[in-house]
Amino acid sequence: MHIEKIKKTAPKVSELVMQAILNAVDSGTIKLNEDLLPERELATALDVSRGSLRESLAILEFLGVIEPRGNRKVVVKTSEHLQNVTDLIRLSENFDAVTDFVAFRRVNECAIVELACENATAEDLAKIARCIERMEQDPTDAEADPEFHMTLAMASRNALFATTYRLISGLMMDLRTRFLSKPGYYQKTLSEHRAIYEAVARRDKQAAKRIMKQHLKSILLFGTKGDGVEETDRQ
Structure with missing residues (x-):
């Protein structure tokens, strides 16, 4: 050969x-x-x-x-x-595609957290909490972030959402690795992950969806502006 x-x-x-x-x-x-x-x-x-x-x-x-x-x-x-x-x-290597990825994730992951609020078991919640602990223990661990979202997808009890997220997550890993080096990315991501977990744990669908939308907006801002801060927040 x-x-x-x-x-x-x-x-x-x-x-x-x-x-x-x-x-x-x-x-x-x-x-x-x-x-x-x-x-x-x-x-x-x-x-x-x-x-x-x-x-x-x-x-x-x-x-x-x-x-x-x-x-x-x-x-x-x-x-x-x-x-x-x-x-x-090839899409995952193009920063112009970040907007498309985030828009795709917004549709899917807002539905995921809503289903997780309905279907997550005590064991699921414990796994999600461990993902947050993993981020707290090692800020350089690039896999802890996607593991949090993957665990949420599994907690939704929807196999299609879980499979789709696994594929997208693999393609976005290089972006996450680059984001980790950006000032403020780790702290903001960890804070938003905690808030999402707390909303799911208390079965608050509206809060979970709202915080997930904000989290994905932060990712978009880090990808396009570099610091996750909206222009209105700079003033």
């Missing part, structure tokens, strides 16, 4: 690996249900680190492009499906 080395010109290795596999499927170098090269050989062929390759393969596996079979990984989707996934990943 011959795969061309990737040219590191795009912002994310995951997209480059995706494109390399897409090209190999298109050319017939990789056939459906054929084993991928072993990890070490594939990393060498693509000229990427094994760590970067593992991250990329994990994304592909989550998106259903490849499938683990014992110690092997097999491509199970066509090049057309691969191209659709590549286009979706």
